[in-house]
Amino acid sequence: MTEISRRALIAAAGGAMAATSAAAQSAAPAAPLPERGGKGADILGPQNRPRAAEEPFTLAPPATDHGTMPNLKWSFSDSHMRLEAGGWARQTTIRELPVSKAMAGVNMRLKGGAVREMHWHKESEWAYMIKGRARITAVDQDGRTFADDVGEGDLWYFPGGIPHSIQGLSADGIDGCEFLLVFDDGGFSEDSTFLLTDWLAHTPKDVLARNFGLPESAFAKIPEKELYIFPGPQPGPLAADRMGGSGPVPKTFSHKMLAQEPVRTRGGSVRITDSTVFPASATIAAALVEVEPGGLRELHWHPNGDEWQYYLSGQGRMTVFGSESKARTFDYQAGDVGYVPFAMGHYIENTGDTTLTFLEMFKSPRYADISLTQWLALTPHPLVQAHTGLDPKLVEALPETKSPVVPG
Template identity: 60%
Template sequence: MHLPSLLVALGVCGAVAAPLEQQQPLAGSARHHAGPNKVFNPYKPGNNDPFDKKIDSQGDKLQPLPYRNGDGASVLGPRNRARERQNPDLVRPPSTDHGAIPNMRWSFADSHIRIEEGGWTRETTVRELGTSKELAGVNMRLEEGVIRELHWHKEAEWAYVLEGKVRITALDPEGGSFVDDLEKGDLWYFPSGHPHSLQGLSPNGTEFLLVFDDGNFSEDSTFLLTDWMRLTPKSVLGENFRVSPEVFKAIPEKEKYIFQGSEPGPIDDEVPSSGKGYKKSKIQFTHKMLAQEPVNTTGGQVRITDSTNFPISKTVAAAHLSIQPGAIREMHWHPNADEWSFFIAGRARVTIFAAKGTARTFDFQAGDVGVIPRNMGHFIENLSDDEDVEVLEIFRTDKYQDFSLFQWLGETPQRLVREHLFANSPKEAEEFAKAIRDAEEDPIKDTEVDEEDKEEL
């Protein structure tokens, strides 16, 4: 993965020491007032935090600097201050980060936008994000009545409606036709090679996230109806459709791709009503993800959609998470696929444990994509004190799977846990054993310890 450079100097050489940068929080960071006329600022030489607590530099209007527990120096060279505030854990990594792990973050804001009549599209693939090997993403916008023309792909297409309404059409291998209208929080899935189209509905149209089951996918490499027609001899078109070749003088001279169409009517009025060839598909290509009953946790909500409740989705599984302020998507890993995350709202911190004594921390906000290779341990921590993190975890697999560190240790003989982690610390061993004794699944945890638990500990 590649990010625009953070031009941060981690040290300064020279005979004369440079003056330290005198930093104060930007305007409006009242939550950092530690008392009258005192402001808490973690980005200064004297700050000491052995526990690497989270810092919301965006929400708290702080400018990150590479100072940590007495080490580091100020920045003298050119700087992208806005980018630094978005990625504080790159400017000042936690002390636990170690080793060389590839960049796992990309923002759709850095992707090239293709602008068309009444819409646009931008993509995040292995070309933009080198670690995005299993999946690729496309963010697309269609105004009211605007059509993403009839086409198909080599790859399967999974999609989540971010805003607005959209009409989809598809054809199954048995010749069955499918038409449906979707809204925010709904999904569709088209297997490889299945022809389909999309059209924006409602006054403000629609925007959605498309995910393809190959990181090398490119939206520009789709098989387009108008492209095929214009690249086929008109005599052959005439023979194929049993009409005069002159009929095809009217076809477009270039692909249409995204274009303004007429306002669609009700589905029942749109589908062909005559002719022996039309029949309704028996396959359900769509699913209402946000309408699912959520799994309620102590720190948020989880909805999982895979082939068990959306049978056609054989190559893509997904979870929709709402992580409340003060909560964390618990430490876990996925054994069967890389995680491709898309952040819809909020700000989050993620540390990836990649074995071999290596770990690296990334920060995410709305519009960002993250990749976590299979089996690498990680968490998602909400950085904000007042906004939920909303994120899609997406996988190239038919079934969603994960392992919880909490559950693993809670269901392992406690003698083993104690001798691994607290061999010479009986008091701490007892406190930890009480904390994990129930081992109940709680994928999004409220990190506050209640008063009863505090008394027990």
């Protein structure tokens, strides 16, 4: 090859690469500009355009945003994915979202037959089945037993220290399941649970033999390290897995959230599940919220603790008021985690064209929220007028009952 042909080849290759890069840039979704009402400017330096396109109200926040607020958003897409034979797990804890001190979450997938091995942990575990079905089992301190099959929209709750297991089921054309776990401590780590195989692997076999009253040779096949998630035998009929023991647990560890009649409004609906309807769930209360396009989860706050959110579908934005003239807006979509520190006022808008669905969780036995509208409606009206400047007739017309989701 001559020097001239080499130069021509290099030039052609460079041109192709430039064209490819330009095509990739043009194919990327158009990112909003950080401009609003004559303020701001375009971005001259490098930027992640696909990510910026997902964050329109973060890039160009409302004029009412002000001051410094902690980050209140994390996407499970940014969490480390632990891959295992039979499934995966990823988590959002105080390490990923530093403000999340009260609660942590794990997103887990189990194929049909795959087992999240028998284990326990210090923290209580609340769960929501996102897709598919699973069999869950547990035994309490009095030898009382529990086993149930859970499907989409079902919950379970295991108190701290109670040993349990989860196994994926293949049903209705779905290979296994995917679910969300929420723990009542932001410092929780999925890697620090007490695993059956891990303990057996670190106990001398002669001790195991004496403990179980079996020959030492019976433990020759004990795994040398933890299994965590592993393929297991397909479960048989549920009745066969309902062991007798000292009878069933007094408060069932599962609950059908979608079977609850929701609070319906013109803008959406809310299902509230706390210890009043799911008695076993002693440390976590929850709500499943649906907001129709253009709707708004009304301005409110919670007097019983921090709020940990998980977005199931749709697109939305949340603005949080933190006192001291501080407010910040965040964009959310399916798979994102939101967080609201204790007592901070907030609202959530549906910014998409489909239903926005999300979960609200609280480290509390009871669900509680305070509606800004209801507070004003039930406070002496001259006092409200003095604060707001609203026309007296408008104050009189404020509804005295909560409407958790208002229409657009």
